[in-house]
Structure formats: structure tokens, C-alpha cells
């Protein structure tokens with residue numbers, strides 16, 4: 001037992017402070033800026049022994065006791081890691097709370113490890129990774145929600161007494177309707193204005209000012225974030241894997257580790273917060289986060305399932321001429337008895353369809369290699385169509401409920417990755433394809449449905465509620481093997497658009513596909529949403545024909561992230577080919593700025609007809625402005641430049657010859673002159689320090 005100790009976890013501008021009280025209970029001061037002087041409250045609320053709000057931990061002990069009490073037994077702090085050891089004073093039930101603080105980024109990772117030595121299983125019914133208190137104030141929650149082809153729409157609301165929860169019960173992926181991340185801004189407490197001398201401040205969080213937190217759960221399965229404004233106005237958050245239908249029977253001696261809940265803090269608005277998170281994602285989440293990505297041509301929207309070897313090879317030459325660096329062969333390349341000619345069959349039969357590709361994948365990789373084009377391929381390793389050989393051979397490998405009619409989504413079922421045999425199969429098909437075709441250097445990992453009938457024939461009847469957790473653990477084993485054994489193969493994380501966009505799945509990938517919505521007009525909003533949590537280098541944006549927008553506009557929107565194309569190059573007119581060639585050459589000129597630079601969001605598409613953003617990298621910057629309606633040429637105030645420095649500014653894509661030299665001070669205060677833009681027109685400027 002430890003008595004009365006204060007534990008301070010400090011980053012550059014934030015602090016998380018715990019206190020062990022005279023009874024060895026762990027308490028917490030409001031999380032936030034350095035100088036928090038709020039009183040302390042319980043740090044890890046447990047169910048059944050006094051706490052009547054949302055618990056972080058609920059356990060049913062081996063003797064049936066449904067309460068848990070935790071006292072601190074030890075604290076260790078080494079470098080960036082703090083570990084607080086707690087136990088139930090009456091039971092050999094242990095919980096370790098870990099906090100890793102990344103000093104420069106004001107990022108805190110929190111997770112727990114639970115274990116016990118009781119005489120038989122303990123049932124865990126709530127197992128949050130983090131249960132932080134934020135003190136009193138006016139809180140606004142911003143969530144990023146939507147649906148297939150409509151991801152990451154931003155909605156903000158004031159939190160009021162009671163619980164607001166964001167959650168997912170989808171199992172195989174964190175998101176289709178709600179992203180596993182959110183923003184939480186904190187303004188001054190306006191509940192009791194009469195007690196204060198000065199009038200209450202409005203809730204305020206903008207790009208450049210205000211106290212704002214970001215939360216993200218590094219977990220690719222079901223999650224739950226609860227925001228509870230308690231009676232005296234304190235905000236308590238409880239975040240972690242979703243305990244819904246997931247009671248976990250923990251055997252004695254086995255460790256149960258919860259995923260990392262990632263918190264970031266800024267007292268200078270969401271712009272700085274995103275830049276910190278971008279740095280975190282590059283350095284700690286995605287693979288090779290500091291190496292620029294190739295320009296990719298995908299054939300999905302260009303051909304869908306209708307292609308053959310000649311068609312694919314014919315795309316290579318055109319791609320090379322335009323300066324494209326990587327070709328991605330999408331869905332439809334496999335299946336024999338049940339060729340994958342549409343989405344009704346073939347999924348699970350990962351052998352090339354010889355009717356379409358008579359010489360296999362090898363002929364394609366060789367043809368690509370001759371032109372010095374990299375080659376990538378699409379997989380959906382966790383899924384099966386009932387019309388497939390795999391289904392005929394292994395009907396028992398599915399996630400489904402006995403005695404219920406199979407519920408198909410996109411004509412497919414999920415394979416049961418809790419079963420080690422299924423995991424070997426899933427890894428085996430990737431491994432075999434990559435070993436047989438060493439020319440493949442890129443994999444798009446897709447996932448086009450979620451659980452609706454969560455039953456496993458591998459898990460025992462009493463462990464069915466482990467499915468949601470064990471599935472994701474199994475998935476990570478397969479993804480981990482792919483990354484470890486094929487380190488040279490880049491991975492795009494896709495899930496029927498932006499469904500697998502959590503900070504854990506992305507550890508196995510280089511980039512993500514944010515949405516199947518590729519109309520650049522809608523895409524501006526989707527990319528805006530994603531930009532709060534992911535840097536441009538991780539966000540794949542493809543130019544397509546969707547929406548039939550001007551091609552330059554489509555290119556400019558794609559260029560503001562990791563640019564690629566998904567169009568039939570053979571169908572480009574002469575004039576369009578010229579637009580594409582110029583855009584690709586332009587992107588190569590600014591790729592390092594976009595992919596490695598710092599993002600400044602300038603004008604939100606949610607608040608006007610012009611949306612704009614810029615990236616700075618060293619003494620160069622690139623500015624994008626998109627017009628969603630008629631937009632008048634208001635000067636655009638730039639950010640991130642040095643006030644006293646002179647900058648040359650020129651319009652690019654295409655270059656129009658006009659150049660201006662203006663000081664950083666002028667550009668940030670008076671603004672960059674922008675022409676009046678018609679609907680769906682756009683401009684890109686390169687800014688170079690002199």
C-alpha cells in the first residue's frame with residue numbers, strides 16, 4: 001500500500017496529475033493545462049462499491065461479488081512511461097494503469113492491464129482504457145460521423161448533464177457510422193455566472209485558439225466513448241473497447257490488456273492539435289511515415305470487374321507517360337469455379353482468374369516492371385462469398401449465428417479469425433501471392449462488411465461474448481505477420497471506404513482510403529474531417545470521374561493529400577491528358593511539402609463557399625483554395641510563415657506566369673490576393689521563401 005503521493009505526468013503544455021490519498025485510493029485532478037488547481041476526484045471509477053455513474057471497471061469476482069475496490073500498491077516512472085499498480089484489497093485482482101506521455105507533442109497514451117489470481121474465472125463487464133476527468137467548464141464535443149461513401153462529417157454539440165455516448169458495435173472495424181476519434185473543447189464554466197466577477201466566456205475552440213483535446217482509441221473493433229456531465233458539472237470520459245455483449249471471462253494468471261486511448265492537448269486551437277497528431281501518426285502509428293508516397297493509378301472506378309490482361313497492360317503505358325509510379329489492380333482478379341466477375345461470387349478463392357489473366361499475376365508485374373512501374377494488388381482476406389470454393393470447403397469458418405438465416409452484406413460473410421486455422425488461411429493467401437509474385441510491392445487490404453450475427457463456431461458457447469475482442473486480436477496477428485514478413489510491401493487500409501481508420505490498424509499500414517465517395521465536391525468535406533487526425537501522407541485521394549467535375553478541380557482536391565488517379569487514361573481527351581500531365585508534374589514539385597509538411601486549415605468548407613488549406617515545409621509552402629459556389633476574391637490570410645521574410649508566390653497547376661513577392665507579415669495579415677472563383681474552380685499557389 002502506498003499512502004499520499006502525488007504523481008505528475010508532464011508534457012510541454014499539459015499535465016495529468018494523480019494523487020494517492022491517505023487511504024491509498026487513486027484520485028485525479030482535472031486533465032488539462034499545466035496549472036490545473038481543481039480538486040481531485042476518483043481516478044478509475046469501479047462499479048458496485050459506491051460509484052453510480054458510468055464505470056471504467058466492472059468485474060464479477062470468482063465468488064460472485066459484483067463490486068471492485070482498487071488501492072494503489074506501487075508507482076513507477078521511467079522515462080516517458082508511468083505505471084500505477086493497483087489491487088482490490090479483498091481479492092487478488094490487479095489492475096495496472098499505464099500512461100505514456102510524449103512530451104513535445106502533448107500526447108498521452110493510456111491503457112490498462114488486468115489480471116487476477118482468484119480461484120476461478122473473473123468476468124470483466126467493463127474494461128475502459130481511460131476514464132479521465134476534465135473538471136468543470138463548458139464542453140463541446142465534435143464527432144466525425146456518417147455512413148458508407150459519406151464519412152467523417154463533423155458535428156459539434158454542447159455537452160449537457162447526463163451521458164452522451166459515441167460507439168460502434170460493428171466488430172470487424174471500428175467505423176462505418178462513427179469514427180473512433182473525437183475532439184473535445186473546453187471553455188470557461190458558465191453554469192454559475194453570478195458567482196464570478198467577469199462574464200462567462202463563450203465556449204470557444206477554433207483553429208488557432210482555445211483549449212481543445214483530441215481522443216482516439218487505437219482499436220480496430222467496437223468501441224465506446226462516454227461523456228458524462230456529472231451533477232456538479234464535472235465532465236468524466238470513459239473510453240475503450242465497447243463492453244456491449246462482450247463480457248470477458250478472464251482465467252486466473254492471464255493478462256487482459258486494453259488498447260491505447262490516445263489523448264492530445266492544445267491550448268492554441270484545433271490547428272495546432274492536428275499538427276501534433278500528424279507528427280504522432282507519422283512517427284508512432286503509420287509505417288514509414290516520413291517517406292513520400294508514390295503516385296498511384298487504381299483501376300477500380302475505371303473498370304470495376306470488367307477487365308482482362310490486355311486492358312490492364314494497356315493502362316500501364318499511358319500511366320508511365322503521365323508520370324504515374326504505381327499501378328493498383330483492384331477487386332476482380334481471382335476465382336476459378338466462381339470467377340469474380342461481380343460481387344456475388346469468388347471471394348475467398350485467391351487464385352488468378354485465368355479467363356481474365358491467362359498468364360497470371362506474374363505477366364502483369366513483369367509488364368509493369370519493364371516500364372519501371374510498381375505494382376499493387378487488392379485483397380479482402382477476412383471475407384467469403386457463399387458462392388465460392390472456400391465456402392463449399394469450410395462452411396464452418398464463418399461468423400454467423402446457428403439456427404438463423406445467414407445475413408449477407410454485399411453478398412458476403414466474415415471469416416472467423418478467432419480460429420487459428422482461419423488465420424493461417426488468411427495469412428497464407430497473402431503470403432503465397434506475394435512470394436509467387438515478388439513484383440507486388442503494395443497491397444490494398446479491404447473489408448466490406450461488419451458483424452450483424454456475431455457468433456463463432458470456434459469459440460465455446462460460454463465464450464461467445466469474447467468474439468468482438470478475439471476477432472480483432474486475430475486480425476492483428478495476421479496483419480502483424482504481413483508487416484513483419486513482407487516489410488517491403490506497402491499497405492493501404494481500406495474498409496468499403498474509410499472504415500478502418502483507427503490508430504491501431506494503421507500501425508500495419510502506410511495509408512488509408514478515406515471514402516468511396518470520390519466526387520471532389522463531397523471529398524473536400526471528407527478530407528477536411530480526416531485531416532484532424534491523419535496527415536496528408538496517410539490520406540489517399542484519387543482523381544475520378546465522379547460528379548463529372550472539371551478535371552483541374554478534381555486534381556487540385558486530390559493533390560491536397562496523397563494523390564492518385566482512378567480513371568481510364570485511354571478515355572482522356574487530348575486536352576484532359578494535358579491537364580493530367582501538368583497536374584502530375586506539379587504534384588511531384590510539391591509532394592514533399594504536402595506529404596511531409598505542416599497543415600494549416602484556413603477556410604472551412606462548412607462555413608463558406610470557399611475552402612482553403614495550406615502546408616508549410618522548410619521555407620516553402622503550398623496553398624489550395626477550392627470554390628464550392630460563387631466565391632468572391634477575398635484575400636486569403638496565410639499561416640505558418642515568418643513575418644519578416646519575403647516570399648515569392650506563384651500560381652501553379654498550371655503556372656500562369658504571374659508572380660508576386662510579399663512579406664510573411666503581409667500574407668498573414670492582409671492576405672494573399674485570390675481571384676474570384678466560379679463554382680468548382682480552384683487555385684494552387686507555391687510560396688517560396690527568399
Ligand code: DGJ
Nearest residue numbers: 300330331494496497516
Ligand atoms: C470497396 C473499396 O472501398 C473500393 O475502393 C474497392 O476496392 C471495392 N471495395 C472493391 O470491391
